[in-house]
Amino acid sequence: MSHSPNSEAQVLGRLLADDLAAYSPDAWLVIDDYHHLASEPAAETFMESFAAHATVPMLLTSRIRPNWVSAKQLLYGEVAEFGRNILAMTHEEAALATPPDIQPGTLAGLVALAEGWPAVIGLASLVASPLHLSGREMPQALHAYFAEELYQGLDKRLQWSLAQLSLASTIDEDLATRLFGANAATILGKAHERGFLNRDGEAYELHPLLRQFLRTKLPDAKEEEVLKTVETIARSALQRSAWDEAFLLASEFELQALLTELLERSLDDLLAKGRLATLQQWLDQARRTIPGEEVVPLAEIELAFRRGRRIETEEKARRLARRLPQHHPFASRALFRAAQVAQLDDRHDEAFALLTEARTRSTTTADLRRSLWSRFITLTDLEEPELAAETLAELEGLAPESIEDTIRLSQGPLHYAVRWGGLREALDLNRDALRLLDKRTDPLVRTGFLQSYGTALALAARYEEARDSAERQLAEAERCGLDWARPHGLELLGLAEIGLREFRKAERTLRDAYELADRLEDHHAQANALGLLARIPLSQGDPSTALDTLRRTRARAASPGMEAELRSLRGLALAAGGNPVEAAYEIRASESLSVHLEARCLRAYASAIAAREEGDDSHFLKCMSAALAESRVTGNLDSLVTAYRAVPAILKAIAELEIGLDDFLLQPIVSYDTKLASKAGLTPIPRSPTSHDSLTEREKEVLALLRRGLSNREIAHALWIAESTAKVHVRHIFEKLGVRSRTEAAMFLLDGDS
Numbered sequence: 109m110s111h112s113p114n115s116e117a118q119v120l121g122r123l124l125a126d127d128l129a130a131y132s133p134d135a136w137l138v139i140d141d142y143h144h145l146a147s148e149p150a151a152e153t154f155m156e157s158f159a160a161h162a163t164v165p166m167l168l169t170s171r172i173r174p175n176w177v178s179a180k181q182l183l184y185g186e187v188a189e190f191g192r193n194i195l196a197m198t199h200e201e202a203a204l205a206t207p208p209d210i211q212p213g214t215l216a217g218l219v220a221l222a223e224g225w226p227a228v229i230g231l232a233s234l235v236a237s238p239l240h241l242s243g244r245e246m247p248q249a250l251h252a253y254f255a256e257e258l259y260q261g262l263d264k265r266l267q268w269s270l271a272q273l274s275l276a277s278t279i280d281e282d283l284a285t286r287l288f289g290a291n292a293a294t295i296l297g298k299a300h301e302r303g304f305l306n307r308d309g310e311a312y313e314l315h316p317l318l319r320q321f322l323r324t325k326l327p328d329a330k331e332e333e334v335l336k337t338v339e340t341i342a343r344s345a346l347q348r349s350a351w352d353e354a355f356l357l358a359s360e361f362e363l364q365a366l367l368t369e370l371l372e373r374s375l376d377d378l379l380a381k382g383r384l385a386t387l388q389q390w391l392d393q394a395r396r397t398i399p400g401e402e403v404v405p406l407a408e409i410e411l412a413f414r415r416g417r418r419i420e421t422e423e424k425a426r427r428l429a430r431r432l433p434q435h436h437p438f439a440s441r442a443l444f445r446a447a448q449v450a451q452l453d454d455r456h457d458e459a460f461a462l463l464t465e466a467r468t469r470s471t472t473t474a475d476l477r478r479s480l481w482s483r484f485i486t487l488t489d490l491e492e493p494e495l496a497a498e499t500l501a502e503l504e505g506l507a508p509e510s511i512e513d514t515i516r517l518s519q520g521p522l523h524y525a526v527r528w529g530g531l532r533e534a535l536d537l538n539r540d541a542l543r544l545l546d547k548r549t550d551p552l553v554r555t556g557f558l559q560s561y562g563t564a565l566a567l568a569a570r571y572e573e574a575r576d577s578a579e580r581q582l583a584e585a586e587r588c589g590l591d592w593a594r595p596h597g598l599e600l601l602g603l604a605e606i607g608l609r610e611f612r613k614a615e616r617t618l619r620d621a622y623e624l625a626d627r628l629e630d631h632h633a634q635a636n637a638l639g640l641l642a643r644i645p646l647s648q649g650d651p652s653t654a655l656d657t658l659r660r661t662r663a664r665a666a667s668p669g670m671e672a673e674l675r676s677l678r679g680l681a682l683a684a685g686g687n688p689v690e691a692a693y694e695i696r697a698s699e700s701l702s703v704h705l706e707a708r709c710l711r712a713y714a715s716a717i718a719a720r721e722e723g724d725d726s727h728f729l730k731c732m733s734a735a736l737a738e739s740r741v742t743g744n745l746d747s748l749v750t751a752y753r754a755v756p757a758i759l760k761a762i763a764e765l766e767i768g769l770d771d772f773l774l775q776p777i778v779s780y781d782t783k784l785a786s787k788a789g790l791t792p793i794p795r796s797p798t799s800h801d802s803l804t805e806r807e808k809e810v811l812a813l814l815r816r817g818l819s820n821r822e823i824a825h826a827l828w829i830a831e832s833t834a835k836v837h838v839r840h841i842f843e844k845l846g847v848r849s850r851t852e853a854a855m856f857l858l859d860g861d862s
Contacts, residue, residue, distance in 0.1 A: 117150045117154040118153055118154070118157040121154040121157025121158035122158070122161050124162075125158050125162040129163050129164075131164055135164055136165050136166065137167070138168075142170035143170045146175070152174065152175050152176060156175075159176060177189075258302060259322075261302075262302065268325075269288060269299070273287075273299070275334075275338060277345075277352075277356065279313070280311045281293070286340050286341075286343075296312065299312075346370065354370045367390075375403070375407055379410055379551075384588070387407060391411065406438045409421055409425050413449070414552070414592075415592075416592035416628055422450070424442075425443065425446035426442075429469075435471050437475075439471075440467075443466035443469065444463070444466045444479055447466060447482050448482060451485060451489065452630070453632075456490050460487075466478070466479040467479040473509065476506070477506055480499055480502055480506075484503060484523075489669065491669070493524075496527075497524070500524060503520065512553045515557050516553060516556075516557075518538050518544075519557045519560050519561070522557075522564050523560045525705075526563050526564050528703070531567055531744060532568065532772075533743075534564060535564055535565065535570075541557065541561070545557065545580075551587075554584050555584050555588075558578075558584065562574045562577030565604075566603045567706070567743070567746045568746070569748075569779075569780075569848075571604045571608045571849070572608070575605065577600070579601065581593070581596075582594060582597040582598065582601065592628055594621075595624045595625040595633040596633060598620055602618040603746075607746065607749060608780065614644055618637050618644075622638065636670060638657055638674075639658070639670075642654040642657040646684065649754065649756070651684040655681045655685070658677060669702045669707065671701055672697075672699075673698075673704070675698035676694070676695065676698045678694045679692070679694035679711055679715075683715075683718040683755075687721075688722050691721075692715075695714055698711045705744055708738065709735070709747035712731070712734060712735035712738050713732075716731035716751070716758070717751065717755050717758060719731045719732075720755075729765050729767065732761075732767055735748075735751075736769070739773060740773060752784065756788075759777065760787070763788050763789045763790055778852075807844075810834065810841060811853065814838065814853055814854060815854045820835050
């Protein structure tokens with residue numbers, strides 16, 4: 109018995125395949141309604157493993173194709189797939205299921221109208237005598253004919269019950285009990301027996317044609333009875349979070365109170381799922397029917413914010429907050445969104461004032477948590493580490509009430525570390541946080557965490573992991589329509605590609621980021637993109653081109669932290685180009701602007717390079733030792749990588765002056781710049797052999813391909829697995845071998861390697 113079957117799904121699948129190997133060659137494994145299994149990732153992993161090793165043929169019935177069935181298997185006939193067009197009844201099969209004297213024209217119309225669904229065609233077989241119809245009136249009349257014949261044979265109570273069920277998109281025993289009480293099972297049984305309902309597990313299906321027919325009976329009922337039924341079905345839908353069902357009823361019957369409640373209850377869920385088009389449609393309806401309800405402008409604010417319409421977001425948010433009473437439940441939320449826009453526009457003092465008011469007007473712990481989180485972010489931009497730490501501590505003192513709360517509590521230390529240091533510790537504390545993102549959470553929270561996490565990884569020179577985080581962030585932004593988040597994801601991806609020496613890719617990525625930021629009028633992102641673009645020629649030993657790129661940022665509006673980073677980069681480029689005097693000026697300017705981590709570390713290495721250009725070995729030794737100490741303490745290795753790529757000679761100088769480099773500082777040099785390390789006489793980090801047993805068979809296959817220099821995508825293609833699966837295998841290999849890069853993994857010796 110497994111104590112953790114989910115984590116051992118792959119092994120269990122292989123064991124089942126081994127157990128069934130002795131079965132008769134004529135035996136089949138049949139699984140009905142496989143789509144219920146497919147919703148569980150562990151079950152899919154189990155079946156994938158079983159299918160890969162089994163010799164017993166399988167037959168699955170499923171509404172969806174299993175993820176482990178590949179295009180290759182379909183192409184080579186290893187898997188045969190039967191779609192709806194094959195399973196639907198043909199004309200000949202329908203003829204066998206219907207009365208023998210039905211006319212050919214009537215039969216053809218029946219097959220077309222029913223779309224081949226056997227349950228509906230079967231209804232015709234229950235009618236005693238067919239009705240001859242003309243071709244012109246046949247489709248509608250045929251439907252009315254066989255349904256009416258069946259319907260008239262029911263007692264009045266069952267007729268009304270079926271008409272009530274026609275209003276529900278989802279029919280199950282719970283809804284039937286709400287509508288019919290103790291008679292629910294009897295009514296469902298009779299409806300199923302007479303062919304009106306088709307059972308699908310715990311639920312029932314009503315064919316659209318029959319639903320349409322039964323809806324024509326509603327005008328014969330009392331209006332109050334119909335509205336009572338609608339209210340009952342709507343309440344059931346709201347309780348199940350079946351928002352679309354509730355909206356259809358609210359819209360069709362113009363139920364204003366229901367639409368108001370629906371928007372209030374569904375807003376956060378729709379936003380979390382990225383269903384912006386749906387929300388827009390509902391808002392169009394709400395503006396016509398409930399224009400005076402305050403949830404309408406609140407939803408408009410949320411929608412505008414996610415679509416990057418900052419001016420509209422802030423104007424509507426401020427207007428709504430002014431109009432609402434002091435402690436209205438929407439007031440704090442509106443002020444929070446207005447503050448976020450001010451943050452993104454680098455108007456941090458305005459953001460802080462808005463957040464102070466939002467905190468005062470909070471009515472729930474969720475309101476308070478939102479205002480504290482945004483206050484923390486604003487204080488990091490305002491260069492207030494002590495106040496930021498106090499706010500983060502206050503936020504951590506509130507018990508999390510949702511997954512989003514837990515994720516933000518993980519993101520806080522990461523964001524703080526990106527600003528002021530402690531990257532190694534923050535990353536170690538957040539190893540498991542990524543797993544929470546797989547759960548249903550707000551895309552704003554997901555993308556925000558991935559940005560902080562990926563930036564911390566990039567600064568720590570863990571570039572492969574940073575690239576994975578950036579790609580995931582971009583996928584989230586694309587899926588949820590968060591265009592304004594894409595420049596930040598592209599810039600993180602570009603930074604990782606620079607670290608991996610993929611300079612051409614990085615240039616394309618960062619130019620895309622700049623153009624997108626330009627369209628969005630995001631000046632902060634534009635300045636950041638230019639700063640990153642300047643790193644490319646700088647990393648290739650071309651400081652003059654880097655300076656030309658940086659000159660384009662001078663007229664751009666940016667926060668003090670961003671401006672300080674750009675001035676540090678200018679200082680480093682000037683020092684690398686042999687101009688220590690101007691470099692010193694830029695370094696001092698940077699120091700006057702910010703103590704943020706990136707600016708601080710870059711200017712430390714710029715000072716060391718400038719000292720070397722001046723020919724003062726003792727000053728160089730002092731400055732370089734200080735810069736390396738800064739990297740060691742803060743965990744920022746990316747600035748070291750930028751510096752030695754700009755001036756590779758400093759590596760040799762470090763070796764000659766015997767400035768100690770521990771494993772942490774040496775790691776990025778030997779991982780990403782092996783030739784430079786060898787030329788400077790820097791020794792790679794020795795790695796002890798590890799046992800083959802520590803890696804699974806699949807991980808050994810992945811490692812072999814990784815050693816050949818294949819990318820995750822190429823590994824996935826070679827092994828016929830998903831790219832996301834390949835990434836997981838690579839991450840597990842890194843963890844088991846204790847390495848942080850593909851180069852280190854490729855250099856790692858396993859027992860038995862020669």
